[in-house]
Amino acid sequence: MSTLPDPLKHRKADHAILDLFLKRWSPRAMTGEPLTDKELMTLFEAGRWAPSTYNEQEWRFLYAKNGSKQWETHFNLLVEGNRAWCKAAAVLVVVLSKKTFTQNGKPNPVHTFDSGAAFENIALQAAHMGLVCHGMQGFDFDKARSDLKVPDDYAVDAMFALGRPGDPDALPEELKKRETPTDRKPLKEIICEGAFEF
Numbered sequence: 043m044s045t046l047p048d049p050l051k052h053r054k055a056d057h058a059i060l061d062l063f064l065k066r067w068s069p070r071a072m073t074g075e076p077l078t079d080k081e082l083m084t085l086f087e088a089g090r091w092a093p094s095t096y097n098e099q100e101w102r103f104l105y106a107k108n109g110s111k112q113w114e115t116h117f118n119l120l121v122e123g124n125r126a127w128c129k130a131a132a133v134l135v136v137v138l139s140k141k142t143f144t145q146n147g148k149p150n151p152v153h154t155f156d157s158g159a160a161f162e163n164i165a166l167q168a169a170h171m172g173l174v175c176h177g178m179q180g181f182d183f184d185k186a187r188s189d190l191k192v193p194d195d196y197a198v199d200a201m202f203a204l205g206r207p208g209d210p211d212a213l214p215e216e217l218k219k220r221e222t223p224t225d226r227k228p229l230k231e232i233i234c235e236g237a238f239e240f
């Protein structure tokens with residue numbers, strides 16, 4: 043039995059930032075144990091306080107707890123590669139965002155930017171609580187829309203898995219090898235003063 047690596051031992055920031063940013067990573071090893079409702083609501087509460095254009099709060103989260111009636115519907119949206127480890131998740135969440143402004147019905151150009159911010163709040167809160175939060179694009183977006191009855195006015199943005207950190211040895215060999223915190227590009231590759239010059 044092994045335990046998940048400590049991201050603070052694998053990651054080094056080039057400029058001093060809060061440890062929480064480095065502590066947040068995306069493990070796949072989870073125990074399959076449930077989260078308490080208090081934990082789950084605390085995570086969504088963190089998402090609730092994200093910034094958004096005109097304070098539109100256009101994110102919506104459709105969740106299913108492992109073992110519940112809804113679980114199969116959410117789980118069956120996932121590609122095979124994600125099913126392999128998500129079977130030990132406690133909760134699966136589909137992230138939506140409303141594509142138009144409530145005020146005037148006009149298109150909101152930043153709806154996915156805002157739902158991404160809400161996801162990151164949840165991910166950071168999960169890291170702070172010692173829980174796993176792992177984003178996913180490996181699922182059937184059209185099936186999510188139809189099976190979860192998502193109206194046209196909402197975009198299906200992503201899914202994420204929540205759970206308790208587990209034993210990497212329990213993962214399929216291929217995933218076990220990848221169960222280590224990632225590094226990042228240097229700042230100079232992602233910022234530039236003035237016009238685009240990469």
Ligand SMILES: Cc1cc2nc3c(=O)[nH]c(=O)nc-3n(C[C@H](O)[C@H](O)[C@H](O)COP(=O)(O)O)c2cc1C
Pocket residue numbers: 066067068069124176177178179180181200223224
């Ligand atoms: C929107 C989004 C989609 C992702 N999709 C998947 C996925 O389908 N399957 C998976 O195993 N990991 C997925 N990931 C995890 C990324 O691979 C991971 O965040 C990235 O490698 C950076 O590593 P870190 O989160 O551990 O810092 C996704 C992450 C995000 C934010």
